[in-house]
Amino acid sequence: MFKLSEIKELIKLVDQSSLQELEIENEGARLLIRKPNKTESVLVTTAPVQQHAYAPVGQAGPVNQAPVAAVEVAAPQATAKQEDPSLHKIVSPMVGTFYSASSPGAASFVSVGSRVGDKTVVCIVEAMKLMNEIEAEVKGEIVEVLVENGQLVEYGQPLFLVKPE
Template sequence: MLKIQDIRELIKAIDQSSIEEFKYEQEGTKVTLRKERKVTEQVQAQPLVVQQPAVAQAPEQAAPVQQAHPEQQVKQEAPVVAKDENLHKITAPMVGTFYAAPSPDSPNYVKVGDKVKNDSVVCIVEAMKLMNELEAEISGEIVEILVENGQLVEYGQELFLVKPE
């Protein structure tokens, strides 16, 4: 029977190869791994209209501001967290469902600001009815949690950002 570490190694090996699908069967246990096909779509770029800040003028001399098409307007979004190259990313080792706590009525394993050690459990990823505890693999402080409880996660998807000690 395959151990979870064996499955993780298989996933990594298949991800780095050109294999599209892998099937394994032993003693009634079946494992099938498939790569998601990436479809590239060509999009024709349209010029972006950027509005220049208005120079302070008397109200009667102010020029009317032209509106760009809605799809061409520049959207201002609030910054989530300043991305720091020194942050460690804890990623999903497999496809599954992310759980922040061991059970629905238990507190989350970690929250933003918590200190973790390399062997601290930070979440569970459920795959094929198996609950896989993920460890931090680094000592530091949880800076950001990038997924929601109960969310489906993909292999390699970033789950946490950790500021190393």
């Protein structure tokens, strides 16, 4: 059986990733998390997975249908700033974990209002235990930080909005 905390964590991971669907079977329970059309659905069944005599070994037979709980959560709306074409988006060049500072106790590389040059390091994206410094690539002012420290980021995901000079 799945614990509520585990389900919440899986929903969070699927929401932050490019996955559209995740299905897991564990101890006779099946969990399906799906993101169709800007919403997230969670289906949980508690029916045991049954093997039938006519099913070859290693292949599951039909599953008894049990009551299903469904939860729909609307996806967050994009901010008006993200849609402003005059702003430059600094995007993640890889999948990884976003860090706003060089170490846990250090000050952030940049924050809203910081002035940056094209070679200014704005954050670190950790991928496979390698710390990759991300540079602004544009001269200007940080208008918005779009991700939180420690958040998983996807390839191409906007990290910062910069008002170019």
